[in-house]
Amino acid sequence: MDLRLEHLAADLFGLDESAREALSSGSINGIPVPGRLEDLARPSDRHDAGQRGLLAQALAEGHGFHELPERARTSMSLLAEEGTFCVVTGQQPGLCSSPLYSLYKGLQACRLATDLSHLWGTPVVPLFWNHGDDHDIAEVHHAHQLNRNLDLQKVKLAGLSSGRTPLSEIHFDEEVHHLSATRALLSEMYEEFEGTDAALDLFFPRSGESFVRAFTRTMSTLLGPMGLLVVEPDWIRPALSSALADLVSLNPEPLLQEGSGPNSPIPPSQAALVYQVQEGQRRALRPGGEGFAFDDEPGSRTASELAAEIAGKPEGWSAGALLRPLVQDAVLPVAATIGGIGELLYHAQLAPLRAAAGLPNTPFVPRISMTLTNPEVRSTLERAEATPGEVLAARGEWRPRNEPSGGEVPAAGDFLRKEAEGAAERLRGLREEIAKLQGNLSGNLERTARQVKAAIEKLAMKVDRVQANQSGKGQRVLRRINNSLVPLGQPQERVLGPLQFCARFGCGWVEDLYRELPPICFEHLVVHLDPDADTSHD
Numbered sequence: 001m002d003l004r005l006e007h008l009a010a011d012l013f014g015l016d017e018s019a020r021e022a023l024s025s026g027s028i029n030g031i032p033v034p035g036r037l038e039d040l041a042r043p044s045d046r047h048d049a050g051q052r053g054l055l056a057q058a059l060a061e062g063h064g065f066h067e068l069p070e071r072a073r074t075s076m077s078l079l080a081e082e083g084t085f086c087v088v089t090g091q092q093p094g095l096c097s098s099p100l101y102s103l104y105k106g107l108q109a110c111r112l113a114t115d116l117s118h119l120w121g122t123p124v125v126p127l128f129w130n131h132g133d134d135h136d137i138a139e140v141h142h143a144h145q146l147n148r149n150l151d152l153q154k155v156k157l158a159g160l161s162s163g164r165t166p167l168s169e170i171h172f173d174e175e176v177h178h179l180s181a182t183r184a185l186l187s188e189m190y191e192e193f194e195g196t197d198a199a200l201d202l203f204f205p206r207s208g209e210s211f212v213r214a215f216t217r218t219m220s221t222l223l224g225p226m227g228l229l230v231v232e233p234d235w236i237r238p239a240l241s242s243a244l245a246d247l248v249s250l251n252p253e254p255l256l257q258e259g260s261g262p263n264s265p266i267p268p269s270q271a272a273l274v275y276q277v278q279e280g281q282r283r284a285l286r287p288g289g290e291g292f293a294f295d296d297e298p299g300s301r302t303a304s305e306l307a308a309e310i311a312g313k314p315e316g317w318s319a320g321a322l323l324r325p326l327v328q329d330a331v332l333p334v335a336a337t338i339g340g341i342g343e344l345l346y347h348a349q350l351a352p353l354r355a356a357a358g359l360p361n362t363p364f365v366p367r368i369s370m371t372l373t374n375p376e377v378r379s380t381l382e383r384a385e386a387t388p389g390e391v392l393a394a395r396g397e398w399r400p401r402n403e404p405s406g407g408e409v410p411a412a413g414d415f416l417r418k419e420a421e422g423a424a425e426r427l428r429g430l431r432e433e434i435a436k437l438q439g440n441l442s443g444n445l446e447r448t449a450r451q452v453k454a455a456i457e458k459l460a461m462k463v464d465r466v467q468a469n470q471s472g473k474g475q476r477v478l479r480r481i482n483n484s485l486v487p488l489g490q491p492q493e494r495v496l497g498p499l500q501f502c503a504r505f506g507c508g509w510v511e512d513l514y515r516e517l518p519p520i521c522f523e524h525l526v527v528h529l530d531p532d533a534d535t536s537h538d
Helices: 017-025 049-065 070-079 100-120 179-189 196-203 211-226 233-249 252-259 303-312 324-331 341-357 375-383 388-393 412-428 431-437 441-485 499-505 508-516
Strands: 002-008 085-091 124-130 142-146 152-156 229-231 274-278 281-288 291-294 317-319 334-339 364-366 369-373 524-530
Touching (some): 017 341, 049 070, 049 211, 049 233, 070 124, 070 229, 085 100, 100 211, 100 508, 124 211, 142 499, 179 196, 196 211, 196 499, 211 229, 229 233, 233 303, 233 317, 233 341, 291 303, 317 324, 324 341, 334 341, 341 364, 375 441, 388 441, 431 441, 499 508
Parallel strands (some): 085 124, 124 229, 334 364
Antiparallel strands (some): 002 524, 274 317, 281 291
């Protein structure tokens, strides 16, 4: 496998002004946004041996369902030792580990943790927070695939609909979700690739697994050899709920308002700050009444009352998106958090609440953004005289430079047919002059007119076939370039998943990318993949 990185502009897909300022200044609301590895300062150790021992034990028990790669087991052992820190990232589990940026987050966490270990001379391990508390099924029950026709095909499991059930509680069942049929569809879609069966074994969920468990298995297998340790919230629920109760007792909404601005992505007054899990369903509590109130339910409870409820039944509560980073920082020895630009903006809202809770301003490292290419895409780009940057900037609307305006192709065959009719009529217009020479020549003139018309019309038919073929090839070029690089008009990493790339290239490119990846990079990276032996076809 050959892999090459191409660097494009950081704001290729546009940046919010607040985000642009954070990247250029290196901070936002007091939260460090480092642009270089050396900008990350080693934090103080706030976790004692007892806390670390319980954390490592809980993770060991959680991972007991499978065999962890050796380096991931080492990460787990190191977490039990004082002075070890971690780089945290995370995402909710998607079908077949979609989308690609979930993989990129894990890869960057591995790279950053390794490089910080060398820089600081102390262990730093990568942790991936598997957001099993989330319940938005519509976001995760499908995976987009680029099929043989180079069209986007949405592959979805049957029997799944929106609801309030946490993803950790949704278990796959062959009869209900028709797993075999969906796997067979994916297998047929990529049957020309030798690695398809192995890729499906890795990425496709198994009967009895939950969304969360399938994701933990896949990410551990794929990135565990680079040290990644996946964390499911259920494994450390008592510690998480204890930290959540402490935050709730501070009456967080006014402090969150203090840290928010007009462009903050999550208005604190409307945010689901806490969820209760009861009878397998999540119920949101938002600021209201005397402190917190359930949606569509009269009455409320004070901050101290809710904190007591959480402490009394820790297994039944979880933090909403705004409070989750603070809960993580309270429970884990975090040196840095990796996330997308949207996540950065709501982390910025947390500064006053962090201070009130006695938590440090954990550095936020923006997630690396990447686009994968293959030999066919690069060859097509070369023939079309286009660059990846031009296509990405066009957001799925790229067209060849020499395409006629409006995309209309002149009908050359119709022009020839019109000329054929005109040529025949012009010949017939000479009938009187020819007849003056010899009467029977007018008959020859008519046959000649018909023959000329037929010859030109035959040529027109050939032109139609050639133009149709060229138009078809042109449409195929457009589909290959736009659907491969900017599917659905969005960045590739938000739509496509890793399955099809591992089916074709194997999983070796993931480790190659880990070795080549910079730990911090604000630019957009185009990753050019080349197999050792190109077995592809058009």
